[in-house]
Amino acid sequence: MPRLAISEEFFDEYDGLEKHVRSAVRDAVRMFQQLTVDQLHAGKGLHLEQLQHPRDRRIRTIRITRAHRGVVLAPDDGSDTFLLVRVAHHDDAIAWARKRAYSVNSATGALEVRNVAALEDMQPFFEDKAQAAPTRLFAAHSDTVLRDLGIDEQTLRLARLCVDRHDLKLVAPPLMPADQHEVLDHLAEGFSPKDVWEQLITSRRPRSAEGTSWQPADLAEAIRSTPHRIVDVSGPHELDRVLADDFARWRVFLHPAQRRMAYVPSYSGPAQVTGGPGTGKTVVALHRVRHLLRVGGREADGRILLTTYTNAMADTLRQNLALLLGDADSALLDRVDVTTVDSLAARIIREARGRVPRPLGAAAERSAWATVRKRLELPWSEQFLSQEFRHVVLAQDVRSAEEYQKVLRKGRGTPVGPVQREQLWRAITQFTALVASRDTATYPQLCADAAALLASAGPRYAHVVVDEAQDLHPTQWRVLRASVATGADDLFIVGDPHQRIYDSRVSLRSLGVHVTGRSTRLRLNYRSTEEILVWAAALLDGRRIGRLGEDDDTDAADSLAGYRSELHGRTPSVRGRHSQDEELTALVEQVRSWIDEDGVAPSDIAVCARFNTLVDAVLARLRRSGIPAVAVKDSTGPAVSGVRVATMHAMKGLEFRCVAVVGVSEGVLPFPPQVTPVQVDPLQHQADLTAEHCLLFVACTRARDALAVSWHGAVSPLLAPVVHDALVTG
Secondary structure: OOEEEEEHHHHHHHOOOOHHHHHHHHHHHHHHOOOOHHHHHOOOOOOOEEOOOOOOOOEEEEEOOOOEEEEEEOOOOOOOEEEEEEEEEHHHHHHHHHHEEEEEOOOOOOEEEEEHHHHHHHHHHHHHHHHOOOOOOOOOOOHHHHHHOOOOHHHHHHHHHOOOHHHHHHOOOOOOOHHHHHHHHHHHHOOOHHHHHHHHHOOOOOOOOOOOOOOOOOHHHHHHOOOOOEEEEOOHHHHHHHHHOOOHHHHOOOOHHHHHHHOOOOOOOOEEEEEOOOOOHHHHHHHHHHHHHHHOOOOOOOOEEEEEOOHHHHHHHHHHHHHHHOOOOHHHHHHEEEEEHHHHHHHHHHHHHOOOOEEOOHHHHHHHHHHHHHHHOOOOOHHHHHHHHHHHHHOOOOOOHHHHHHOOOOOOOOOOOHHHHHHHHHHHHHHHHHHHHOOEEOHHHHHHHHHHHHHHHOOOEOEEEEOOHHHOOHHHHHHHHHHEOOOOOOEEEEEOHHHOOOOOOOOOHHHOOOOOOOEEEEOEEOOOOHHHHHHHHHHHOOOOEEOOOOOOOOOOEEOOOOOEEOOOOOOOEEEEEOOHHHHHHHHHHHHHHHHHOOOOOHHHEEEEEOOHHHHHHHHHHHHHOOOOEEEHHHOOOOOOOOEEEEEOHHHOOOOEEEEEEOOOEOOOOOOHHHOOOOOOOHHHHHHHHHHHHHHHHHHHOOEEEEEEEEEEOOEOHHHOOOOOOOOEEO
């Protein structure tokens, strides 16, 4: 019986097909698996047909509907594995297929595709440009070096003609083979051939490969050597899992640039992976957990902590880890605790003392500081006092007045002398006594308490994997550091400083987390289109973003330089309305369009707003309009259909095909109470504004295919970089 594999290109376009075509695809694939190889080659059932004048004689088409054809790579070597690569309208499918050719990468053994016709048409342009250029992009690298990295003859000819990185972008996938283009892009970025080999080739290279050239014997072997781009559909159950489950498999699919990081046999200590939205950091974290479970790590049956920032993200991590492990390794899930750091801290305190103080909300904390401020007649605001306690005392684990007099107040813009520090310490002492008398505590206080308990009791995990690390407070880091013994593979950390929406300044080194030499950055966005990515990046408005905290210089700047997407689609929609009612009416029309015209499942659509009041209004309006909608905060599982609605903060770590960001109005972003007045603390003022920019950036980069941003009344100044005229319709 024939075996069918499905390529990444197919999945990229499948969910854009009309519903009846998707159903016909399922039927065609099931029929494919019921026929013999001889029947397929004879054209029985699916009408497997050869092309006229193809670039690759192995490419055939099969019938999906009267108007649609599937493009298939058929074996010509006696093997039984076929590859489904695309479904499109009849003429489009044939035109696409005639221009393509498949080959095997000589360094990795992976199957790869290129648009031969387009590359040949572009060569004269490159030749003319190169003749007039004094230097060329890859002049420093010999042909031998490039061939050793998997660059074949056609790609090599074009590489030798590239003058600058813009030329390389012109031949980006799907024109040039993706793996070869990634090699060239890394070289152009300044990576050495050795670094490129270690980062891109080693992890993909079959263990059976010898020497520098690897050629699989047949198509089936090449497909097996391409797990990062091809999935083998072994039967109808696998087909249903891949096609019918909203592409959940691809939410945990590991792309080439990520594989080396996730499957390093062992790190000598803490390791860190950073990268912009959609670069697959969370996927890397999930695969790292799987690797540690399978190899046993330091303890064959040791427990693993997989932690993140919010409960909604923890639920998603738990679901995706189960999906990644599958039925075969499902028992390994029992060894993994998936939770937030705050929940872990509460559990540690409860186990040690039998009870946990009630977490202190923002309003109650302000009230407590107001009481202390009035009692001591202090000149500082409640906001200043709270930030001093959070960013200095708790962050640096200051335990006495003597320590507070000596501590460096890094990041604080208002200087305080010895007498003022004495006053402040008195205020902090009274605040802690006041909240304790009410059996309450702030979340950082709870984490500080839990870290102290762990320091006495000893570690409880063999490994700790941290997602969304950029927003963790130093007290939370102390909990994690104390949860696992120092040594190989103790901490695996992923995060993105550009998604830091809480003002947590951290020096990992000062907390005993040393990642120097074990830190890597991802630069390729696998989720959002380039149009969404460029638009959203402009929202940061060139603001200086501090690094994740690799060393003691927590003010060192991070950068999105080289951050890009190879996916393309529609430009984000940006519209203003006169009133909230008009904005919600337009939202309903937009969501209906995504569902009815684009065929997007409601569960693949999200709507987010800054505050719960608008979230509740969105839920009510969608439901009243007959559109199923559920709140993300209710931790609804994937089986429940409905548009997901959440606050912007709750959208962290999530992703959807289509996202609507509503209520981006003046007075909401930035929200004045969240921004420290410049006269109170100029440094904190800038940090708070940056967090507001990052919050909007996070919300918009949850979108994969389509993004719609709207407001009512006056537009938020945070949209100024992308909205030059405040367009209001309705």
